[in-house]
Amino acid sequence: MFFDSGSTLLRTLVVGVLAYVALVALLRLSGKRTLSKWNAFDLVVTVAFGSVLATSLLSRDTSLAQGVMSFAVLVGLQWCITRLSVRFPTVERWVKAEPRLLLVNGRVLEDALRRERVTETELRAAVRSQGFTAMEDIEAIVLETDGAFSVIRQHGSTVSALCDVKGHEATGQ
Structure with a gap:
């Protein structure tokens, strides 16, 4: 043995x-x-x-x-x-999941959060981990295909990196 x-x-x-x-x-x-x-x-x-x-x-x-x-x-x-x-x-x-928009222009997309089983607390943690202190400074948060959060700060320009993200039409751009 x-x-x-x-x-x-x-x-x-x-x-x-x-x-x-x-x-x-x-x-x-x-x-x-x-x-x-x-x-x-x-x-x-x-x-x-x-x-x-x-x-x-x-x-x-x-x-x-x-x-x-x-x-x-x-x-x-x-x-x-x-x-x-x-x-x-x-x-x-x-093979891959689609990236999904979870927050746009400081507005949380509740339906997207529910579908992806993400909490607002997790969004705030993602914002903090990127060095931001105010949700209002954020243009968008995307849940990527690998489960990571991409936090995009406001620039006032077109956000072309979001064109393949589910829900990007909510940005109005």
């Missing part, structure tokens, strides 16, 4: 090191997008990486080659989906 054999520990050590090196190499080869901020799809792939690594390390029935092949399949699928999402907006909408 506490110790099976030296060969079991040696296998775990060797497979662990080699699987780790293979995973890092595959992630580096796949590009920055694989390691970007997470959306739901990225989270699933990351959890799957962890599962494959654990299985490769601890299961005698899974060879190192199977583990590395599993990593390669996941990285390949991630690459294909991100490539398709860049080329086809329908795929992007399927």
Whole structure:
């Protein structure tokens, strides 16, 4: 129970090191997008990486080659989906959530908050974290696709960065 054999520990050590090196190499080869901020799809792939690594390390029935092949399949699928999402907006909408406007011109959009399950307290925290002290100084707050808040201060000019944000028509620009 506490110790099976030296060969079991040696296998775990060797497979662990080699699987780790293979995973890092595959992630580096796949590009920055694989390691970007997470959306739901990225989270699933990351959890799957962890599962494959654990299985490769601890299961005698899974060879190192199977583990590395599993990593390669996941990285390949991630690459294909991100490539398709860049080329086809329908795929992007399927994989990623839309950014949503939560506050515009100092006015909280209550329906948007409810839909996104965000509180006004969280909005104020996002404003403070960006160094602002007054909600009136804020043109807009956007809940981004990765769950982060973007706080945009008032400039008095057109806010063209909001054109792809759900609810941007509330800005009147």
